[in-house]
Amino acid sequence: NAGVTQTPKFRILKIGQSMTLQCAQDMNHNYMYWYRQDPGMGLKLIYYSVGAGITDKGEVPNGYNVSRSTTEDFPLRLELAAPSQTSVYFCASRMGQGTEAFFGQGTRLTVV
């Protein structure tokens, strides 16, 4: 049982480049989330989805975009990378509200 799988685990981007962080879950969860974790800080919500075709902004959405074409996949797109986007990114999913959220292993992104 793979759970939540994020790729890549590490990435270095140059300022202005773009990339997509991949997230896939095999638990048939409807709810999926993208968080970022800055050094010494808690996780902040970037975007979330409550099902295929339905996404919405979280607390810190600027500079990011998402799509949810299938239940399993929830990619996060960074356009025109900036140093402020240097962070660790976590994808999470849950079956329903109030239940345990399962997290991927995170992607450490550095923008130079």
Next chain:
Amino acid sequence: AQTVTQSQPEMSVQEAETVTLSCTYDTSESDYYLFWYKQPPSRQMILVIRQEAYKQQNATENRFSVNFQKAAKSFSLKISDSQLGDAAMYFCAYHPPRGTSYGKLTFGQGTILTVHP
């Protein structure tokens, strides 16, 4: 917006001893959920314990227990018989009532726990 505060940036404990991590939160809701997550150096977020606010009984999972004080909006985590493998960053998280906010979690800033042999 809800806020979650962990006032202890770092804590340390001797192996086999007990340690308590503090968490306070702010909400006007009466029916919500609270979580403690552990993040070891591997970065993996692992659920430690879950509390439903409408339940007065404190949640317990083996060596981990909580002291949930609803009126005071306090949710502390007690780790008994601490082990070297307990060393990690611990996050307290608030989950709003079902039917609102789509299960979005609000996290505290985290507490780094060091366990000394």
